[in-house]
Amino acid sequence: MSETTCQKNRRILVIDDNRAIHDDFRKILCPPDLTDNNLESFERVLFDKTARVPDPIHFDIDCAFQGQAGVEMARQALAAGKPYATAFIDVRMPPGWDGVEAVAKIWEVDPDLQVVICSAYSDYSWNDMLATVGHSDRLVILKKPFDPIEAQQLAQALTEKWRLLQESKNKLNDLEKIVGARTAELQAEIAERKQLEAQFRQAQKMEAFGQLAGGVAHDFNNLLAVIMGFANLLRDTEELGAEAREQIEQVHLAGERAANLTRQLLTFSRKRDMQVRSLNLNDVIGDMAKMLVRLIGEDIKLERKFSPNLPRVQADHSMMEQVLMNLVVNARDAMPKGGQLTISTDAVVMESSHTPGQSEARAGDFVCLSVRDTGCGMTPEVQARIFEPFFTTKGVGKGTGLGLATV
Ligand SMILES: Nc1ncnc2c1ncn2[C@@H]1O[C@H](COP(=O)(O)OP(=O)(O)OP(=O)(O)O)[C@@H](O)[C@H]1O
Ligand SMILES: [Mg+2]
Structure with missing residues (x-):
């Protein structure tokens, strides 16, 4: 009232x-x-x-x-x-x-x-x-x-009492509204702070993990070089029997897989030398197209939607290739019975309001690379963990779980 x-x-x-x-x-x-x-x-x-x-x-x-x-x-x-x-x-x-x-x-x-x-x-x-x-x-x-005066006095006193009651109710209402709005603000602030803290902790964990993984991968690479070197020498020995040759071949193959894994670990820990230069993402994807088509097989249709006049980006060429390859392989794995894969590029402007609570995100002009598939999709639980290193839903030997963690 x-x-x-x-x-x-x-x-x-x-x-x-x-x-x-x-x-x-x-x-x-x-x-x-x-x-x-x-x-x-x-x-x-x-x-x-x-x-x-x-x-x-x-x-x-x-x-x-x-x-x-x-x-x-x-x-x-x-x-x-x-x-x-x-x-x-x-x-x-x-x-x-x-x-x-x-x-x-x-x-x-x-x-x-x-x-x-x-x-x-x-x-x-x-x-x-x-x-x-x-x-x-x-x-x-x-x-x-x-007495008439009694009725008059009661009427005056009680209408005044009614007015005071309404006034205090109004004030209480206003106060409740103010408190409600402030509580909502505080809750939002607390939620944002919690999110930032969680991100910070995750970033620290990743950094520590990256250092560890990088160090191990580095030493492991040296050991692998020795293993692969001797495996090669043995393979070339002429008097080797067929069975031993086959066994050495297996050692060699496993060595190559291990080398691949250490490469991924080094990429993940950013220990590989980055060679940042100006790139046109349309060209990078265009150059990989043939290889990608082979990678996805006949049952998956590849569609490219490139934005013309795409601004150039500053990036490491081979890392971009590796990131795109992983996204495409992920899409392929999600569509075992075939489907459609769409790779698109776009120039986007990020407003600061699009990046609340994202400590690494900033406003500005960006290029957006999207890889879309018509596959099985992800449950919310999987979605929440995809950037965790070594998180994979693929069988042993099929995925390392480092693909998206590298992004
Ligand atoms: N396009 C997709 N559709 C459905 N699930 C996906 C897709 N991309 C990723 N995922 C899920 O995210 C997980 C992590 O992906 P990520 O690329 O990091 O690792 P991976 O593909 O399992 O292994 P790696 O890439 O190291 O060989 C996958 O195991 C899968 O469960
Ligand atoms: Mg992957």
Whole structure:
């Protein structure tokens, strides 16, 4: 409810089965206006009576003869955004509800309504009333017969109490909104910080892991050179029997696979010398096309969607090839029964709003290389782990799980 409605609300509901009582309340709570042409104002002007009594407060009065009708009026008033502040309710109102029942019902509709029960004490004891409506600070008893000033004072005090109640509710609402908005902001900040921390920890882990893997791969490469060298020498020995030659061939093949793996490890740990130069990705992919077609086999259709006038990128040529190869092999493995592979390039502008919480991402002009397949796709669990080194769903010897970790 708006503040202005709160301040101006002098609406009073009278529920009484007696028309004369309605008229009495009207006389007491909305006395006729003292306009300039009435006697009192003449008197003030003529006899200089400046210390005048303040005008009585005028209330807007609506009346009902029965509890049911009164409750309906309270409901409609509330729905129209013009609730009553106070109600004066008679106790005996045959044939309908009595006043105490009417109070209980009216609070179901409008719980903030301040109520004055007008009772001759013989009707109901205070305890009887409490038993029906419970303890409430919204209920006052006005004993009949009452003095008009009592009704006036109650009307003033209770409409003011109603206004203060609405004001505090409004303030509480505003406060809740502010607290809610600030809580949401804090939650978002905490979530972002947690994400950054997780990224930082992951980056540290990767760095440590990369150093370890790189070091091992380096030494391993030297050992492999020895193994492969002697395997080659043995292979060339003429007096070698067929069976031994076949065995040496296996050693050689395994050595080559191991060399391949160390190459990947070195790439992953960035220990290989990077030769960054200006490249046109369309050309890089175009040059690999024949090889890629052979790699994916006949059942997969390759489509290229190259953006013309693609800006050049600064990258290592063979690393780009390796990254693309891995993406294409991944796509092939995801489509064992064939499908469509689409490689596209695009010039994109990254806004900072596209990269929230991504510590390595930055805004600017970029080239986007996409590899899309129509294969089996990934479950969310797999998706969450694809950049982990050695994470693979492929069988032993089929995938090392370093392909995407290298990207
Ligand atoms: N196009 C794809 N469709 C479905 N799953 C994929 C796709 N690309 C990657 N994956 C999933 O991500 C995992 C990790 O891929 P990644 O390229 O890093 O390793 P790998 O292909 O298993 O092994 P490697 O590339 O080292 O030979 C894969 O094992 C697969 O489960
Ligand atoms: Mg792979």
